[in-house]
Amino acid sequence: MAAFLDAKTNDRLTALGTPAAVGWSEDARLDAVTRLRTTGLPDRRDEYWKYTRPDAFTAPAATAAAAAEFEGFAGVDALTITFVDGVFDADASDDFALEGIEIERLATSDVDIHWAKDLYGVLETNGQTPVSRPLAALNTAYATDGLIIRVTGEVSKPISVVYLQKSDASDAILHHVVKVDAGASATILEAGPVAARANTVMEIDIADNATFNHLRLQGRDHEQATLTHTFTRLGNESAFKSFTLTANGTLTRNEAIIEMNGDDASAHVAGAALGDGGDFNHDDTVFVTHDALNGESRQVFKKVLRNGATGIFQGKILVKEGAQKTDGYQISQSLLLDDDAQFYAKPELEIYADDVACSHGSTTGAIDDHALYYLRSRGVPKAQAEDMLVLSFLAEAVDEIADEDLQDFILGKLETWLADR
């Protein structure tokens, strides 16, 4: 095998060395290295990386990026856990004690037998077919830390994971595992620049009748290269909602891989991105597999692009044989505020069941002149009227946030970000 290893993969693996042997995750890490050596790291010729160049993620070292400040979910009552440059910061973190949830760190969980062994790298491996995601395998192999979370009941407040950056050269690989037991429910918030280069994975297993909400803030004004994967598996009558707000920055690729394994499950992934400038490249790549009855999935992605910013959406709904009564919806839209901005969309449906309702759509448009005139005729200045129409455009995505207070929080954030752009 080694003989076929391409130079790029070889260089990256050499730089990383041998995965640290940490208890129960060791097998999964070694397996991931083997898989990685088979697939190799992606390059520009890779169809799945047609629109976003993977070079920043595959290079042996991170490209320096000025440390970015971030206020995160300030003011939201939550249990806060902080990582600085990808390293856990105990002083800036709350006690992990909260009713209905057990939290520990991957780096310090060194027992040999652990429930997370059934998930760590497992959902990631499932997510490697039909499309391979070598950078997620790399994460499984080399993650230095992360949170191992088990939700056993109804958690009273969100877990807020804050990723601060101090060093211009930081290079973080974090891997979280979340197991939501039957009937339990929790919300996780993620915010912050993470590091100059970040590769994060979250594997989420949602049991029957359980609910998991995920809300993420990325940006703004950062130079970071960020790659995230969420692998989610849903049981019967379970529900998953994930929303990401991204603003500015250079390179972001968020992959969401969702397996609808139980009947009557519901999964919604949504995102709103504000891109400004030629170095903004934001990529949402989503793959939803329906493999059970009566599943409902929604993908709602909106991007507002200006001054040469680039937006990418690759979204797929795969309905397997027998997954009858599937209701799959996918919309990706971009609002181009000038002629330089670009949006690439690759929506795909692949359906092997006959009794399903799936729809998808993708649009690219400009600000509606007539609506702009209407607002201005009421005395709203042009720039402010444009912001209102941007919010209007993003509304369908923001609506996907489960909690109304958090929805308001995100709207407030959007308004400020737009106003002092």
Place this chain on the structure above:
Amino acid sequence: MLEIKNLHVQLEEEEKQILKGIDLKVETGKVHAIMGPNGSGKSTTSYVLSGRDGYEVTEGEAILDGQSILDLEPEERAAAGLFLAFQYPVEIPGVGNMTFLRTAVNAQRKARGQDELSAGDFLKEVRAKAKTLKIDADMLKRPVNVGFSGGEKKRNEILQMAMLEPKMCILDETDSGLDVDAMKLVAEGVNALRDGERSFLVITHYQRLLDYIKPDVVHILYDGRIVKTGGPELALEVEKNGYADIIAEVA
């Protein structure tokens, strides 16, 4: 209050002359009506006055309260006291009606150097004004005009007018698509704003709205020109005989 002098307008995209020399003077506190068959240029007049893109003024001017307005941005005209109730109010998904109203009110106050209205004062005022127009809390919360019926949209225009307290109100076919009850409600809303200071230009195709909003002067617009001006009786003449006679007269 508003004086339109020899207004000539053509489309920006093509050389099509739409307004061919309009002269009109609405005195302070008065209600003028513009009537005319479809396509005569009524909406164009209202758009040009309020600053919509796509039209080119080739001759003439418009003076609002001593200020020439045709070179101003739409928001500047609004701040100067001009308001247009749209024939087809625009739907803005995702922006709450209340948020929109408050943004507009405060933007105009700011432009005039006034303090912003406090959230409490604003709410009190909106609620009171909405109530007289039978606009319920739900309509205030919903996105601007989204899912509103024809009548609701027109009432919502009048609510905006009531909140913004303009000096010069232009109403473009505010009666179209309304049944009699809805029209009465709208007319009451308009009449409540008649205070002897505020002026109105009521554009309508039919006479019936003018039964409820009594005009001082009626103009007939045809093919981009005002072809006849008279008192309220002119509207009744149109009602009885249609536009054909008047048009034949001037042709």
